[in-house]
Amino acid sequence: xxxxxxxTNIKIEKLIFGGSGLAIASDGRKIIISGGAIPDAIxxxxxxxxxxxxxxAQIYRTVKKSPLEKAIPAEWQLYGGCKWLPIxxxxxxxxxxxxxxxxxxxxKTETAExxxxxxxxxxxxxxxxxxxxFSWGKYISEREGMHDNYxxxxxxxxxxxxxxxxxxxxxADELTNQIFRDIDIFARxxxxxxxxxxxxxxxxxxxxxxxxxxxxETMLIFSVNGNWESEKVGIIGTKEQxxxxxxxxxxxxxxxxxxxxxxxxxxxxxxxxGNQVLLYGSPTITDELLGLTFEIQPKSFFQVNxxxxxxxxxxxxxxxxxxxGVLLDLYAGTGTIGILLAHQFSKVYSVELVASSSEDGHKNxxxxxxxxxxxxxxxxxxxxxxxASEHGKADIIVLDPPRxxxxxxxxxxxxxxxxxxxxxxxxxxxxxxxxxxxxxxRDMSHQTIDIDATEMTGGETPxxxxxETKILPLYRISDITPMDMFPHTHHIETVVRLERL
Numbered sequence: 117x118x119x120x121x122x123x124t125n126i127k128i129e130k131l132i133f134g135g136s137g138l139a140i141a142s143d144g145r146k147i148i149i150s151g152g153a154i155p156d157a158i159x160x161x162x163x164x165x166x167x168x169x170x171x172x173a174q175i176y177r178t179v180k181k182s183p184l185e186k187a188i189p190a191e192w193q194l195y196g197g198c199k200w201l202p203i204x205x206x207x208x209x210x211x212x213x214x215x216x217x218x219x220x221x222x223x224k225t226e227t228a229e230x231x232x233x234x235x236x237x238x239x240x241x242x243x244x245x246x247x248x249x250f251s252w253g254k255y256i257s258e259r260e261g262m263h264d265n266y267x268x269x270x271x272x273x274x275x276x277x278x279x280x281x282x283x284x285x286x287x288a289d290e291l292t293n294q295i296f297r298d299i300d301i302f303a304r305x306x307x308x309x310x311x312x313x314x315x316x317x318x319x320x321x322x323x324x325x326x327x328x329x330x331x332x333e334t335m336l337i338f339s340v341n342g343n344w345e346s347e348k349v350g351i352i353g354t355k356e357q358x359x360x361x362x363x364x365x366x367x368x369x370x371x372x373x374x375x376x377x378x379x380x381x382x383x384x385x386x387x388x389x390g391n392q393v394l395l396y397g398s399p400t401i402t403d404e405l406l407g408l409t410f411e412i413q414p415k416s417f418f419q420v421n422x423x424x425x426x427x428x429x430x431x432x433x434x435x436x437x438x439x440x441g442v443l444l445d446l447y448a449g450t451g452t453i454g455i456l457l458a459h460q461f462s463k464v465y466s467v468e469l470v471a472s473s474s475e476d477g478h479k480n481x482x483x484x485x486x487x488x489x490x491x492x493x494x495x496x497x498x499x500x501x502x503x504a505s506e507h508g509k510a511d512i513i514v515l516d517p518p519r520x521x522x523x524x525x526x527x528x529x530x531x532x533x534x535x536x537x538x539x540x541x542x543x544x545x546x547x548x549x550x551x552x553x554x555x556x557x558r559d560m561s562h563q564t565i566d567i568d569a570t571e572m573t574g575g576e577t578p579x580x581x582x583x584e585t586k587i588l589p590l591y592r593i594s595d596i597t598p599m600d601m602f603p604h605t606h607h608i609e610t611v612v613r614l615e616r617l
Contacts (some may be wrong), residue, residue: 117141117166122176124160130154131543133215135199135606141171151175152199155211178461192286197271198604201286205241205603212608216598226556227593236431236600239423243289244603246329246403247420249388250296250309252303253279266310268300268320277313287604292325295336295370296584299323302362311341313386319344321381322388326412327372328403329422335375336366337414342380355380356395363396374398375575377414391532405429407482408458416476417449424601428541428609429456431597432514435613436460438536441511444503446496446530451477451543453514454489461512463490467499496522498528511532511549515540521547527554532569538591538614548610555614556591592614 117123117560128137128149128374137153138146139161149161151174151304152348161173185202194201200208213235220227227394238244251271255264255278295520311318322339340355357376365375375397381390392414400411403418405543406426419425432453447455449467450473458464458481461572466489469475474491479491494497496517503510510533515522521544522530532539538555542548594615 117163117171119141119163119166119345121163121166122160123163123173125179126159126161128157128159128182130155130156131211131215131606133219133606133608140338146313148172149175152194154182154185154203156184171436174366190616191284193282193284195270195280195282195285198287199272199273200604200606201364203604205237208603209235209600210238212600213598215606216545216596217514219549223549223553223556223558224594227596230593231595233595233597235600236427238600239427240421240422241603242286244421244424245287245289245292246418246422246466247324247326248285248296250282250323250325251279251386252318252322253277254310254312254318255279257306266304268303268310289327290327291334291370291372292327295334295343295366295373296323297324298366299336299362307539313384315592316341316343316384323548324388324414326414326418328401328402329411330404332372333374333401333403334370334372334376335412335414336373337388337392338376338380338382339377339390342390348352354483356393365394371589375401379414379496403416408456408480410450410452410480410484411476413476415472417602419452421601424599425452425494428437428599428601428611429497431599431611432539432541433457433460435539435595435597435611436512436537442507442509443514444510444533444535445516446499446526448477448491449473449516451481451489451491455484455486455513457482458489460485462488465488465492465499465503466511467492467494469493469495489513497501497529500533501518504529504532510535512536513538517542517547517551522551525553527551531555534590536616537594540612540614542610542612543607545608545610549611552593552612552614570574 126139128139130138132138133154139149141147145276148170155177159175160177160179162176163171163173165172184207186204188201250269253267255262255267265278267281269280270608272278272280276377308319311321319341320414321341324337326335353379362378376395378395379390379392383389400413402409402411403422406429439460441462443457445451445464445466448454448468454466465476471493474493478491513530513533513535571615591614593612595613597611599611601610
C-alpha cells in the first residue's frame with residue numbers, strides 16, 4: 117500500500133482526539149483518517165501517507181453510512197468547523213468522555229483512586245457561539261472549471277485558499293445569521309473585489325460578529341485590505357464614509373448592534389488584525405459570567421460559548437476545597453478565573469504574558485469592584501521563580517495554559533510553591549497528561565533547574581548539587597472532569613484537580 121492507492125471496505129473503528137478516524141488495515145497497520153469520519157461507517161480510502169507503523173488517508177467514498185449518522189435539517193450547512201454535526205449530541209459526549217479516559221491510560225496506576233466525573237454537556241448544542249468569523253474570498257481553478265470571483269463564508273477544511281459560501285451557520289444564533297446575510301447582499305452590490313491572498317489584491321477580507329449572550333449587545337468588525345486604494349473602485353471619501361450607509365441601515369434594522377469597527381489589514385496573513393477604527397456606537401460591548409460583567413473590545417479574548425464557560429468556571433470553583441490565602445492564576449489570559457474566584461481569597465495574582473489581555477482583566481476587575489487581584493505581565497516560569505523567592509508559598513494554583521503545554525522550565529517552580537491544590541484546565545488531553553506525568557514525578561530526570569533548594573525541600577537541608585535535584589511526587593490526581601464547550605467539534609476541555617499529599 118502506497119500513496120494515492122485506494123483501499124476499499126474499511127470500517128472506521130472510532131474517533132481519536134483531533135477528530136480523525138481510526139481503522140485497521142489488512143496488514144495490521146493503523147489508519148488515521150481525515151475527512152469527516154464517523155464510527156462504524158464502511159468507507160473506501162485514498163492513502164495520503166504510507167509509513168512503517170501506520171497509514172494516513174482521506175475518505176474517498178462512503179460505502180455504508182454509520183448507524184450513528186443522523187440526517188441534518190435541510191437549512192443547516194455542514195462545515196469543517198462543525199464536522200461532527202451528523203453524530204447525535206449524546207453520542208458525541210460519549211466519544212469525548214472515552215477519549216479522556218484513553219488519554220490517561222499511561223497514568224492508570226495514578227488514577228486508580230481518582231474521582232472520574234461524567235462529562236459536563238454544553239447548555240446549548242446549537243447556536244452557542246458568541247463570536248463568529250466569516251471570510252471573503254474567490255476560487256479560480258482551471259482544473260475544476262471554476263471561476264468564482266466572490267465567495268463569503270468559511271474556509272474549506274484543509275484548503276486555506278478556498279472559501280465555501282455560507283447560507284446558515286448552525287453554531288451561530290439566528291440574529292448573527294441574519295446580519296451575515298444582509299452584509300453579504302451589501303458587499304455583493306458594492307462591486308468591490310474580494311481579497312486574493314495569492315496576489316494581495318482586493319478589498320473585502322473578513323467579518324467578525326461578536327454577540328453577547330446575556331445582554332444581546334452586538335459588535336461588528338469589518339476587516340478590509342488596508343493597501344487598497346479607494347479611488348480605484350470609486351469610493352467617495354474615506355473608507356469610513358463608504359461604510360456609513362450600510363452601518364446606518366444595519367443599526368436601524370437591528371437595535372442590538374451597539375458597536376461597529378473596521379480594521380485596515382495590511383498583512384498577507386489570513387488573520388483579523390490591523391488598525392481599528394470605531395465607525396459606530398460604543399468602543400465595547402458587555403456580557404455576564406456568573407453574575408459579574410465583562411467588557412469586550414474587538415481583540416478581547418472571551419470564551420465563545422458563554423453558557424458553557426459558566427459551567428466550566430463553576431466546575432473550577434467547585435473543585436477548590438481550600439478557601440482563603442493566596443491564589444495564583446497562571447496563564448490567566450484576561451484574568452477571568454481569578455476575577456471569579458477573588459472573593460474567596462485574600463490575594464490573587466493573575467499572570468499573563470500578553471499585556472493587552474492583562475489590561476482587559478484590570479478593567480473588568482475594576483468594573484466589578486474587585487480590589488484584591490494583582491495583574492502581572494510575565495512568563496510564568498519567570499514569575500514563579502521570582503515569586504517563590506520573594507513570597508514563598510501559594511495556597512491554590514489554577515493553570516489554564518495554551519494548547520501546546522506548560523513550559524518545561526515552569527513545572528519545577530510551580531511544584532516548589534507547595535500549593536494545597538492545583539487545578540489544571542486543559543483544551544488538549546495529550547499535553548495535559550504529559551504535563552501531569554512530569555508533575556507526578558514520572559519524567560523529572562531530565563529537569564535541571566537553578567532555584568533555592570529550600571523551595572523544593574520545605575526548608576530541610578538542601579542537597580549539595582541544586583542542578584541535579586529531582587522533585588519527588590507531592591500530589592495525587594483527585595478529580596478529572598471532562599467538559600464539552602464546543603458541540604459538533606472534536607475539541608474537549610478537561611478540569612483536573614491535583615491534591616497535595
